Every structure is written in C-alpha cells, then in structure tokens.
Amino acid sequence: MIRTRENIYKWIFTVLAFSSLIFLLGIIVVLFVESIPVFRSTGLFKFLFSRNWYPTNEANPEFGILSMLVGSFVVTIGAMLVAIPLGIGSALYIHELAGDKQKMYLKNIVEVLGAVPSIVFGFFGMVIISPFIQQLLKIPTGQCAFTGAVVLGIMAIPTVCSIAEDALSVVPKAFREASFALGANRWQTLWGVVIPAAGSGISTALMLGISRVVGETMTVLMVTGGAAAIPNSIFSPVRPMTSTIAAEMGEAVVGGQHYHALFAIGFVLFVITLVLNLVAEIISRRYRLKLGLDL
C-alpha cells in the first residue's frame, strides 16, 4: 500500500519534471512550424542573405534579413567592447582588491543591478543617453547603433561581472600560494596564474553576456532607431532582429507571410542563442572538470 503510493509520487514527479524539456522542444517546434511557409516561399538562403525587407509590399513582398543580422552583429560587438573590460575589470577588483565586507556588498549590489529590467535601460537610453550622444558628436540622430551598443553594454556588465567573479572564486587557493612562493607579486599572480586558470570560466561569462545582448529586445527597440537597412557607419540607425519582431508583430496579419517571416526571425535568433548557450555550457563543464569540481 505504502509502496504503491511512493511509486505514484515518484511517477508524478518524473513526468512533471520533464515539462522543461517539453517547453524547450515546444518552442523549437512552434518556431519551426510557423517559419516553414516563409522558408518555402523565399528560400532559406535568400531569407538569410538578401537585404531586401519589404514585408508589407502587397504585390511582391520580400523577406531578406541580412540587414537585421548585420544590425544585431554590430550592436552586439559594440556592447561587448563596453561590457568586457568593465565587467571583467570589476570582477577582478571584487576578487583581488576588495576586503571581505566590501566584497560581500559589491557582489550583492552587482546582483541587484542585474535585476534592473531592460525596459528601464531602454527608457534611460532613449531620454538621456541618446540626446547626449547626439549633441556630443553632432550627429543627425542619437538613436543609432553606437547608442544601442553603449546602453546594452552597460546592461550586460552585471551579467559578465557576476559570472566572471564566480569563475575567479573557484580557482584553488593553492595556485596563488604556489605563485607567491615563487616570488611573483599580486599582479603577476593574478595575470599569470589566476586569470589563465579561470580562463574558460571567464569565457563562459562572455558567451552568456553575448547571448543576453543578442536576445535583448526592449532596449534595442528604443535606442537603435529602427531603419531596416545595412548601416554604413556605427552612427547610423540599425534594426536588430529582436526589435523587428517586437515592432512589426502588432501590424502583421495573423497567418500571413509577414507573420510567418517574423517567426522565422525568431527561429534564427533562437538558433544563435542556443548555440552560444551550448558552447558556454560545454566550456564551463570542461573547466569544472579540469579544476576537479562537481558538475
């Protein structure tokens, strides 16, 4: 009697636990199925590499997302140029220079800042940073790839910083002590021993930071301008993939080609972030194995 009940509970838990797997598969299936009509009519190659995006042209709509891919790429690279030095620099400070109490406060502050919603960053970028950059650089519009990169970069700092700090903190103390024993000073130890040892953990932080920036929607929607064209400089407006979906879904007719094309963008976006996350996970697993830690 008790046996049966125990088994029933175990079964219920097993079945429900796999719901996450079902959701992930569900997302893949839904995105794929909703994208098929566009892949079929436009062709995957033309969809990815044509720069003509005229979704609402009734006679001859065209769906090419090259300019959005370029837009996402430019903004992401720019954002990482901001987030990597500041995020990793802050992590190194917290790890190496902060005292115990300061360390605890700084880590918690970084974590709290990581919880600031992206809409707040987007709003701040739109009303403060973008006019500021426009005046500072005397450019026609402050809503451009550069502003997007700056705002997204600031937003990604807490993510990069806290993951990098985790990676640094699991480097065994013995590594440092061995380095000091050989006469190295703190900086030499940090640069020559601790950072290389934490290297793959830090690259995990970068991957997850990139993944967060690529998938970020509201911020880019509000600060990058939104011209669906390949930018000719970093001060041109761009429209990354995420903001195209968010901006155009409201006007797309459900079940129409435009609707399916937006799902297809979502599918491409999903594949990109999935690859980044898988790479991050593989690196971090290897790293933990190397240091002899539990998975």
Place this chain on the structure above:
Amino acid sequence: MKAEITQKIGFFLLIAALAITILFLGSILYFITVNGVKVLSWQFLTDIPRKAMTAGGVAPAIVGTLYLTLGSILFSLPLGLITAIYLVEYSPKNIIVNILRMSINNLAGVPSVVFGLFGLAVFVKFFGFGVSILAGSLTLSILILPNIISASYEALVAVPRSLREASYALGATQWQTIKNIVVPTALPGILTGVILGIGRAAGETAPILFTAATFYTNRYPVSPMSECMALPYHIYALMTEGTHPDQQKMIAFGCALILLLLVLCISALAIYLREKQRRKYV
C-alpha cells in the same frame, strides 16, 4: 621595480573599471529617481489615466503587473519545485536526466521575445486564450521557470544528508521525508528563488507585448481573460505612441521609478533572506 609599477598600473585600471561601472549604473538610478519623484504622488499610484494619458495615474498598470506576476508564480512555483525535487531526490544518473538539465539551462538563455512568439502561437492562438492575463502569465511562467528550478535546486541540495538519514532511520518513507523534512528545511531558499522570479516577471516587457498588454484602458481587468496594462509595457507605449510626448515622458519617468523601486526592493529582500540563511548553515 618594473613589476611594482606594472602592478600599480594594473590595480589602478581595475579600480577605474569598477568606478566607471558604478558611475554608469548609479547615474541611471539617479536620473530616474530625480525625474520620477516629480510626478510621484498618491493620485499617481491610485488613479486611472486621464486626458489621453497626459494626466491622472497609472493604477491599472500597477494592478496589471501585479496580476501577471502573481499568475506566473502560480504556474511556475509548483512546476519548478517539483522539477527541483525530482532532480535532487529521485533522478537517476543517466543521459536523459543530463539532457533535462541541459534543456533547463538552455531554456534560461532563450531570448524573452522568443517566449513572446511562443506565447502568441500557443496560448493566444492555439488554446484560444486571446490577448489576456492568462496567456501573459503562462508565457511569463515558462520564462521564470528555470530561475525557480535552479534556486529551489540549490536550496534542496544544501539540506544536510544527515537530516534525510535520520528520517529514514525513524521509518519514514522517501515521500514522507521529502514532504516533512527536506522541503520545510529548504523553504527559505525556495522562497528566495520565488522572490527573484517575481522580480524578473514584473520587469519583463517583450513576452507580454503580444500576449497580454494593452496601452490604454481606464478600466481594471475583470477576469483572467481580459487584457491589461502593465508597468513595463506602459513605459514603452508612453514613449512611442500618443500625441503629447513631453507630458508622457514625465509619466514614463514615474512608471520607471515605480518599476525600479519594485524590482530593486524585491531582489534586495531576496538577497537579504539568502545571506541570512547562508549564515545559519555555515
């Protein structure tokens, strides 16, 4: 001597990195607080929007965010807790469980706008919930599910083995042990995860864009099937729609301040609880 100078320069750069980070993030908090405070009042919090969004308050948006957040916790807490309990207590070590772990990690990295598309296709269209609080809550609940799972997992793993063994020694079954010993002990940690999940769900915009949110209504939502205003979406709408950009901007500052306070207080509370708990065990 040269090594000393390199060290000085290196440490200086690290201090500079942290200072710039704090300056950037601090200035966001500063600008939003200074401007937001100007419009914040009792009326702003409790009144409906008036005069085409240029006056009155944002109460329906606050209420909408509250419903969406609570709704999403309602779905994701049981599911997340059950998954975590399975992973800690029941799961065998095999490749299928590994795949499950990987899919949870990857679900956490899916862009929020993709959740919005999924919610639109599945909850709004396929199940026919329409643009509604129900569809939005379900979409958000999948988004925060990985957070709830990993926080609960950490909390359950931290429960000492000896407590479980003591329970078995007294003749309790596995389920009795989980129900009476493991979960109650891990409760503060689980609570932390729930609170962090609430903070995340309250601030997300992209997932509710196509599934729950509406820009302008002067009514409160009456059922789970009605669409609603929400604070984060309201900020976006104020900045991109409407005809009085300047007045709308100030209201958006007010909304941003409320949202910021809400999310910062929620996560500060969660972190406080976690630190307190950690000290108890160590």
